Amino acid sequence: MSRNLTAVAGVFALMGALGSAHAQDKVPGSDDAYLTKPVRVVVPFEAGGSTDILGRLAAQILTEQLGQRFIVENVGGAGGAIGAAQVAKAAPNGYTLLVGSPGSITVNPHIKANLSYDPLRDFEPVALIGDTPAAVFVANGSPITSLQQLISQAKAKPDTLTFGSAGVGSFFHLAGELFKESAGVDIRHVPYRGMAPALVDLLAGRTDVMFGSVQGYLANRGKVKALAVGSPRRSSLAPEVPTADELGLRGFYTGSWTGLLAPARTPAAIIDKLNAAMNKGIQEPAMVKRFADLGMESQALTAQAFGKFIATEFAETGKLVRKAQIKSE
Structure with a gap:
């Protein structure tokens, strides 16, 4: 559960600034070497939901920032597991990305038997898109x-x-x-x-x-x-609503997030390029407003910080699922 996003962002703020400044330098001639054809962006749910909307925003940002088409494809089913499995098995060349969220990344592995992918082993975190x-x-x-x-x-x-x-x-x-x-x-x-x-x-x-x-x-x-x-501080989108902490309830820190992931072993230069483009795009005023209109907050994280966040979420979600004895229907 995303109680750790604020802390992770603070720890990696300086790293993110440095990474964004130099990410393009790490990929000399990458427009020729990498982005020679459109990129497939898999949303593992049906069209019209929040994950789909944010995935399309991410595709728009990357298209505008990198000058190549990023095309959304909806591959729904099994609570996001079918689409996620497709990306896990795709070639690690940067031409297939996953729009991940708690369901497909931090929840399914704990409640679904015989899942065909391991979210920590089979994906490279790319960038956080937004959270609420x-x-x-x-x-x-x-x-x-x-x-x-x-x-x-x-x-x-x-x-x-x-x-x-x-x-x-x-x-x-x-x-x-x-x-x-x-x-x-x-x-x-x-x-x-x-x-x-x-x-x-x-x-x-x-x-x-x-x-x-x-x-x-x-x-x-x-x-x-x-x-x-359920956040450490009031949401900027609904500042009139107090936090559970303010009202005396400790420990209720949780939220939903959406981010981009690539197949494991995707080259670091490609991850850095995509991360820098996403982080630049989500901080542009028009996009900040668009996210706010959707009830989402955008936050620039390095790929490493996003990966640490996912690993912590995965562990904490597992503890909660086991304690509550939650099993997939």
């Missing part, structure tokens, strides 16, 4: 009006309150399990086939709370009330 903190929210008409009230009710009546998610093992499910662990409460999980039906039942009062994202909160502002965000 978790948000705890209820329907506007809910009798629950504060985080403290939610926790108090859950403790008074264990396994009575319910939270909906996009399915077993989804980010929204894991965020709920982390909340339960952090708050010491028992709230019953109700899995749905996607966030849309889960939100419908929340608004209708058939479930009590949802552990979504700031992105989801902003998209439904006016219908839901956010009680807290």
